[in-house]
Amino acid sequence: MNSPNLEDMGCGTSSATKDKKSEKALKAALVIQNWYRGYRARLKTRQRYALTIFQSIEYADEQGQLQLSNFFSFMLENYTHVQEKEPGLVTRLFGSSIQDKDRQDYLELIEIPDSYCGPRLQFPLTFTDIDLLIEAFKQQQILHAYYVLEVLFETKKVLQQMPNFTHTNTSPSKEITICGDLHGKLDDLFLIFYKNGLPSVTNPYVFNGDFVDRGKNSMEILMILFVSFLVYPNDLHLNRGNHEDFMMNMRYGFTKEILHKYKMRSVLMPPIPMDGDRAEKKNKLGTTTVAQGIRTSGSFSEQLTKQEWEQVIDILWSDPRGKRGCYPNTNRGGGCYFGPDITSKILNKYQLKILVRSHECKPEGYEICHDGKVITVFSASNYYEEGSNRGAYIRMSSGTTPRFFQYQITKATCLRPLYQRVNAIESSAIRMLKERMISRKTDLIRAFQLQDRNKSGKLSMGQWAFSMENVLGLNLPWRSLSSHLVTTDKDGNIDYMSGFQDVHIQKPVKEVQSTLIETVYRYRSDLQIIFNIIDSDHSGLISMEEFRSMWKLFKSHYSVHIDDSQFDELAERMDLNKDGSIDFNEFLKAFYVVHKFDQLTKSDTKLA
Amino acid sequence: MADDRDRDEIAVAEFHKKIKEAFEVFDHESNNTVDVREVGTIIRSLGCCPSEGELHDLIAEVEEEEPTGYIRFEKFLPVMTEVLLERRYRPIPEDILLRAFEVLDPAKRGFLSKDELIKYMTEEGEPFSQEEMEEMLSAAIDPESNSVLYKDYITMMVIDEN
Numbered sequence: 001m002n003s004p005n006l007e008d009m010g011c012g013t014s015s016a017t018k019d020k021k022s023e024k025a026l027k028a029a030l031v032i033q034n035w036y037r038g039y040r041a042r043l044k045t046r047q048r049y050a051l052t053i054f055q056s057i058e059y060a061d062e063q064g065q066l067q068l069s070n071f072f073s074f075m076l077e078n079y080t081h082v083q084e085k086e087p088g089l090v091t092r093l094f095g096s097s098i099q100d101k102d103r104q105d106y107l108e109l110i111e112i113p114d115s116y117c118g119p120r121l122q123f124p125l126t127f128t129d130i131d132l133l134i135e136a137f138k139q140q141q142i143l144h145a146y147y148v149l150e151v152l153f154e155t156k157k158v159l160q161q162m163p164n165f166t167h168t169n170t171s172p173s174k175e176i177t178i179c180g181d182l183h184g185k186l187d188d189l190f191l192i193f194y195k196n197g198l199p200s201v202t203n204p205y206v207f208n209g210d211f212v213d214r215g216k217n218s219m220e221i222l223m224i225l226f227v228s229f230l231v232y233p234n235d236l237h238l239n240r241g242n243h244e245d246f247m248m249n250m251r252y253g254f255t256k257e258i259l260h261k262y263k264m265r266s267v268l269m270p271p272i273p274m275d276g277d278r279a280e281k282k283n284k285l286g287t288t289t290v291a292q293g294i295r296t297s298g299s300f301s302e303q304l305t306k307q308e309w310e311q312v313i314d315i316l317w318s319d320p321r322g323k324r325g326c327y328p329n330t331n332r333g334g335g336c337y338f339g340p341d342i343t344s345k346i347l348n349k350y351q352l353k354i355l356v357r358s359h360e361c362k363p364e365g366y367e368i369c370h371d372g373k374v375i376t377v378f379s380a381s382n383y384y385e386e387g388s389n390r391g392a393y394i395r396m397s398s399g400t401t402p403r404f405f406q407y408q409i410t411k412a413t414c415l416r417p418l419y420q421r422v423n424a425i426e427s428s429a430i431r432m433l434k435e436r437m438i439s440r441k442t443d444l445i446r447a448f449q450l451q452d453r454n455k456s457g458k459l460s461m462g463q464w465a466f467s468m469e470n471v472l473g474l475n476l477p478w479r480s481l482s483s484h485l486v487t488t489d490k491d492g493n494i495d496y497m498s499g500f501q502d503v504h505i506q507k508p509v510k511e512v513q514s515t516l517i518e519t520v521y522r523y524r525s526d527l528q529i530i531f532n533i534i535d536s537d538h539s540g541l542i543s544m545e546e547f548r549s550m551w552k553l554f555k556s557h558y559s560v561h562i563d564d565s566q567f568d569e570l571a572e573r574m575d576l577n578k579d580g581s582i583d584f585n586e587f588l589k590a591f592y593v594v595h596k597f598d599q600l601t602k603s604d605t606k607l608a
Numbered sequence: 609m610a611d612d613r614d615r616d617e618i619a620v621a622e623f624h625k626k627i628k629e630a631f632e633v634f635d636h637e638s639n640n641t642v643d644v645r646e647v648g649t650i651i652r653s654l655g656c657c658p659s660e661g662e663l664h665d666l667i668a669e670v671e672e673e674e675p676t677g678y679i680r681f682e683k684f685l686p687v688m689t690e691v692l693l694e695r696r697y698r699p700i701p702e703d704i705l706l707r708a709f710e711v712l713d714p715a716k717r718g719f720l721s722k723d724e725l726i727k728y729m730t731e732e733g734e735p736f737s738q739e740e741m742e743e744m745l746s747a748a749i750d751p752e753s754n755s756v757l758y759k760d761y762i763t764m765m766v767i768d769e770n
Contacts, residue, residue, distance in 0.1 A: 032708050
């Protein structure tokens, strides 16, 4: 290099010092940037791990849900007592029929008191009613059951006349907006309407199912969507998701929300005949196809066949993956995984360009895969936990590329620093995971001890990870998570009992065996659903006899090995006997997990 | 000798599993590929701290001959295993980090003003993107003084990581 020596040029030592100084500053800046980038990457990874935990557990629960469906079939075949005494139960489990002529009967049962100051809808509905509802819900008012029923009956009537597939036209001046799962998150819907405008003839929408469950405003979202649909039936399209299902609602919170908000006896939500779960866009001819699924019509005799039901599950539960072909969706226990070759084949067959679907939570609110042919859109931000993910919606029309809009609801006026948000969701995820572990404690210890030949209480990382994955059935990055769950010694070996140290299931009664407590805790969601279904008058009580025979059936179907006498003793000692009936909510509430290092003493996992 | 070899093999096997875990979390389609833009995060999540330049070189090693925007696990694994075995790109120790801040604060005030930090981070070295700068500021700025009390900041970050 022949750059002149600065000192030769007579600039003196001051320039040299300046150079040295700036070189030092440069090096210092590099150090800080390097460190920060490493730190930030590790934060993002921890965030991703937390999401993976939430998602794995959610999918494992969905498996449990499908198992529960099987149990009901099993139960009805064996529980003849129920079938004879309560034929209504069969109807409730497999869909019911409310003929339109019953509509007036139902409405006559309800009176709107003068004191009611909530929103009052005017039929036939107009856009004024949409505004009315939105304003009312913003003030946390509740729509009276009378109007709810009117909307439901009306919606059902209109939907029944619609075909399974809807075609709609778009153009660059009339774009269509597609939203994914909302799951009862009203704030997200408000945000979408705020940013994107209310539905109208010039502002059409597609809502891709999963309107309800998990969030606390499923009812309000449903009402806004249904009313908007009734006002603009050709411009507001509703597709069915896997959560538009009576059984899912029992587990995931919608039923609970209804019972809580409406406190009505014999609330029988008519199964809403709805539509499929995909919107397929046809860009070529400027038309858009909105797929709908199988209609279930009113009468009991028109129930779906087993094969049809399986097709419905396939539509509503499947996920795209990178591997070619079509194979069972083992994560969820229903539907399939389909590869890019399947997508190409189907799109080509029906001359479609893109498949827009939902059903999977994505950190950025949307994700594109299969070479740009499949888009997943998810509109419930903070789905698992505050900070877990963004929500998104898509605007598109024929001849243009889709545009994506992302958002994230935040309670504070400004976002907390990243490390705080990550800490929050990480603690929440780890907590859930620990509760999972404690509910399978007996099985886990057995698996650990099988590998621990020397009875040292220690296992290698590989051995521990293997057992955890096998017993819990969760495909998680165990090695990376181990530091949160167990203690490791300096040789890298794991003290496997340390995983159970600061968590335990509260024993409602001292004398009962841990395995029974653990089993009831593990299956508490399923038991809750089963009890709720048996409890036809919603009194919260079932007879001791029903309680016992239910438990026997449950035991044999789920292959649970608990002595009957143990269970009887538990029920009696808990003394929840009210004139020969058991208060099952009290029963189940008594089983919860205590985290030692916690201000809260009760588990606050989001149990439906 | 045989024991040493066994131990090495076990060590390598454990590295392989660790790398696989980190990779899978970003493998959204479960087809053993990740977006090339996430490779930096994966490498750093495994405890390595390459500079942006070093990262660039690493990516070139694991990319396809004709870059597709995706990195395959088969190419990533051997390269990453070597990096871990050779203990390359070790993280910055806390005291070096502190000294770096002190260099930028020659008057030894104990803090950097918000503007000073922005200037250094976005104009020197391997400059931050706007997103990176905003994120760092949200945690580093002490709201009362509107400056970066770097000693406290470092302590807080170190505690958070452990």
